[in-house]
Amino acid sequence: MIMHNKTLIAQFLLLGLPIPPEHQHLFYTLFLAMYLTTVLGNLIIIILILLDSHLHTPMYFFLSNLSFSDLCFSSVTMPKLLQNLQNQDTSISYAGCLTQMYFSSLFGSLEIFFLSIMAYDRYVAICHPLHYTSIMSPTLCENLVMISWGFTVLYSLLHTLLLATLSFCEDNMIRHFFCDISALLKLACSDIYINELMIFFLGGPLMVIPFLLIVVSYVRIFFSILKVSSTQAIHKFFSTCGSHLSVVSLFYGTIIGLYLCPSANNFTVKEASMAMMYTVVTPMLNPFIYSLRNRDIKEALVRILTSKTIKVLFCW
Numbered sequence: 001m002i003m004h005n006k007t008l009i010a011q012f013l014l015l016g017l018p019i020p021p022e023h024q025h026l027f028y029t030l031f032l033a034m035y036l037t038t039v040l041g042n043l044i045i046i047i048l049i050l051l052d053s054h055l056h057t058p059m060y061f062f063l064s065n066l067s068f069s070d071l072c073f074s075s076v077t078m079p080k081l082l083q084n085l086q087n088q089d090t091s092i093s094y095a096g097c098l099t100q101m102y103f104s105s106l107f108g109s110l111e112i113f114f115l116s117i118m119a120y121d122r123y124v125a126i127c128h129p130l131h132y133t134s135i136m137s138p139t140l141c142e143n144l145v146m147i148s149w150g151f152t153v154l155y156s157l158l159h160t161l162l163l164a165t166l167s168f169c170e171d172n173m174i175r176h177f178f179c180d181i182s183a184l185l186k187l188a189c190s191d192i193y194i195n196e197l198m199i200f201f202l203g204g205p206l207m208v209i210p211f212l213l214i215v216v217s218y219v220r221i222f223f224s225i226l227k228v229s230s231t232q233a234i235h236k237f238f239s240t241c242g243s244h245l246s247v248v249s250l251f252y253g254t255i256i257g258l259y260l261c262p263s264a265n266n267f268t269v270k271e272a273s274m275a276m277m278y279t280v281v282t283p284m285l286n287p288f289i290y291s292l293r294n295r296d297i298k299e300a301l302v303r304i305l306t307s308k309t310i311k312v313l314f315c316w
Contacts, residue, residue, distance in 0.1 A: 009168045012097050012187075014090045016081065016177045017272050028085040034284050035078040041287030042071040045297070052300040058121055058136040063290060065145055066114040070283035073107035076100055077178040077279050084177075097179040098160055104178060104279070105156040109206060113148035115248055116210035122241050123217040127224045155202060162198060166190045177272070178279070207255070214248055243289045250285065254278040 019027050045067040049055045080100065084090045092100070124135050159181060169189035176183040181199070185192050221241065225234060254277040291297045 009094055009172045011091045011093050011172065012179070013173045014080070014084060014092055014177060014179075015173055015175050016084050016090060017276075019085075024085050028082060031078065031085070031280070032082055034280060035074060035082065038074045038078075038280070038284040038287075039071060041284065041291075042067040044301075045287050045290065046071075048297060048300045048304060051304055054303075055296060055300050058141045059118070059125070060296070061141055062114055062118045062121060062145075066111065066118065067286065069107045069110040069114060070286050073104070073111060074280055074283040076103045076107060081177050092179065097174070097184070098164060101163065101179040101181055101184065102156050102160040105159060105181065106152050108278075109152040109155055110148060111251065112206060112210050113152065115244070115251065116213045117144050117148070118244055119214040119217040119248070122244060123221055126221050126241075155206065158198060158202070159195070162195050166192065166195070177275070180275075211252055218245065243294060246289050247282065247286055250282045251278055254282075 017027070046064050049060045049064040077100070080092065121136060125132050128135065163181065163184060166185075166188040167190045168187050171187055174180075174183050174187065181195075185195055188195075218241065254274045258271055258274040258278075291301070
């Protein structure tokens, strides 16, 4: 329908991943297993931190929020991708597309904030251990999480409302497996100057400032460890910060590679792999990274399972 020279599109078509038709059932099984692993793994982390009083510390408070954002971030994109692979219905309504874009932006931005907050928490714990309790007070921790939520909600809402003002041409094929803002802007046939301006002035600092805070935090941690110059101190650094650095490297590495070196038109295999890495693989790996390399998490799991087992035995 044409009104005032603007084309109103009722739905979009997600071109999805460049997977040959004969391999789609195989990839459907693989992605379903990855999604279920993501949900189960992050739920276990959240439940352990809630139930075990030994984990009621700032570090694990932030980790529980990171796990929640990972769980939601994956849930925004994966169900639709699985549906598309199963029944070949790649359509998504206009409202559904904007909703998906809003929540993917929201939880992706939250991930950035929580990674930087966790880096600051490790910096205080290692460089100022005597003042850790007073600096990382419950009030500060709650305020940091609330500010992160408040900013990302407004940030995502702004981009969604600005995108809703655009008109789209006859081309309604989104060259992506979810409604990414950059893919949607390529389809707009109205002026996207304001949208790009907001991405530059808000999205740029959102990526760069937290990344710089993470780098500065770990550089200062590293030099603080060097002053001690003991094998035990270096081992403590890698055991305490290694898991977080792994997550940061995976998340930021793929995002920087994807958005700094995009293809001109088509959604290439390289871009698909990078997008899958930060939307699907990283949320799935986080619980394994933190549980396998974190003694506190493993001990909490043993305590919870032991207490439940004992209760069951007494009931019998």
